[in-house]
Amino acid sequence: MASLLQIPNDESVLLRITHSNLKNFSSDLHFSLQMSVESAKEKLWKKCGTSVDSMSLELYDDAGAKVCDLNDNLRPLGFYSPHDGYRLHIIDLDPSSVTSGGWLEDTSLVEKYSISEEAYDKLDDTFRKFKERVASQNPSILEKKIPDNYMEDLCANIKVGDRCEIEPGGRRGVVKFVGRAETVAPGFWVGIQYDEPLGKHDGIVKGKRYFDCPPLHGALLRPDKVKVGDYAEHDPFEEDEI
Known part of the structure; x- marks a missing residue:
């Protein structure tokens, strides 16, 4: 069945990703608004290990309020109106998942990883770099504040x-x-x-x-x-x- 919402092919969104079982997991990922929710889940599966069939997604706005559940795998991601900086929360429904039990985050088993500010600045796909690109295209955008009469x-x-x-x-x-x-x-x-x-x-x-x-x-x-x-x-x- 054709989608009820037509999304331009070149539009994308940068979302912060969190996980129900992996409390220290956080990542910034780009998604095409044209891709289906199922395709987004496949992309997330490769990042966190939660299978597509066991994955439930929730969308939160930049103020931390829940927007909706992404409960239709066939819908394009753009149907749910995500914006840059929103949070996509993964819920792992499989009690036997590799992410359950917290053993993936047992820091006693591995050397703690840290990254310096200099090394982080060299990475390309980060929210910081995204903001820098936006600011370079429109230098005044970071100076703008939400007015008291907004909306x-x-x-x-x-x-x-x-x-x-x-x-x-x-x-x-x-x-x-x-x-x-x-x-x-x-x-x-x-x-x-x-x-x-x-x-x-x-x-x-x-x-x-x-x-x-x-x-x-x-x-x-x-x-x-x-x-x-x-x-x-x-x-x-x-x-x-x-």
């Missing part, structure tokens, strides 16, 4: 009490907060209470309460990810029908 215009039609759906991912809930969130980042944010426990908190973000909701039902998102409308709650029985 304020997108909040014009979003109000507390609205039903909403999150894109991508299709999670539904109700708007509980619209405004600035100083403890997170400049600009405007939308607080969501999900219908199901798919969130990260109860409305408290980095020590400040922005709204009230049950534990693990809350999320704080940029307004461009929030679509308001007459969205009913998901009926769990509908998913079981054929």
Whole structure:
């Protein structure tokens, strides 16, 4: 079946990779937005050892908030709207995986590896080099700061009490907060209470309460990810029908 989202062939994204079993594992990898989620998993398998069939992927934004699960292997990666600097988290579902038990990270068995700043600067495929290339193309970009009214215009039609759906991912809930969130980042944010426990908190973000909701039902998102409308709650029985 043809993809619902057409991604230009030359577009790519640089993501930070982390792993559920390998706590010290972290890597910056380039991915084509055109490649399928399954192809991305194959690329990750070669890096971390988790098999494609045992791999589940989660996408987090640059503020640490979960964006979505990449649960459709046939979708292009670009369908989930990753951006440079986002984090792709690998969950290894195989209890007998080579990554389980922590033995791959037993530092008593191997000499600890470290790299000097000089050696790191000589590497090509790093996030530091990526930022340097961006800065060389547009020297003023690093001087730009997120303005206090960032995405304020997108909040014009979003109000507390609205039903909403999150894109991508299709999670539904109700708007509980619209405004600035100083403890997170400049600009405007939308607080969501999900219908199901798919969130990260109860409305408290980095020590400040922005709204009230049950534990693990809350999320704080940029307004461009929030679509308001007459969205009913998901009926769990509908998913079981054929």
